[in-house]
Amino acid sequence: QVQLVESGGGLVQAGGSLRLACAASGRTFSRDAMGWFRQAPGKERDFLAGIGWSGGSVRYSDSAKDRFTISRDNAKNALYLQMNSLKPEDTAVYYCAADPGGNNWFDAKLWDAWGQGTQVIVSS
Secondary structure (H helix, E strand, C coil): CEEEEEECCEEEECCCCEEEEEEEEECCHHHCCEEEEEECCCCCCEEEEEECCCCCCEEECCCCCCCEEEEEEHHHCEEEEEECCCCHHHCEEEEEEECCCCCCCCCHHHCCEECCCEEEEEEC
């Protein structure tokens, strides 16, 4: 099993930036596709971005594609999410996830492992 720990969340003003990180340990990180999701209070956990094991395949949701960038460093067992031009509606708990078990990265139920989440609050 892989263990995931997110960091980098916090309070930021609208228009600002944050870089989230996810540290992985356990099974071989470099073999897994990885992803970022977020969940706002009272809402479902939504896919934001995913990246293939080599970094060559990347997918974004419509809400993330113009402002967020996913990347990974397999040598450091680390996953990142650079978030720019943040908006109050980006306020949520952000989660990293490992191994979607197939090609449908958008379905949170299919991912095998999750971190505990990191809170992002964007003030207006």
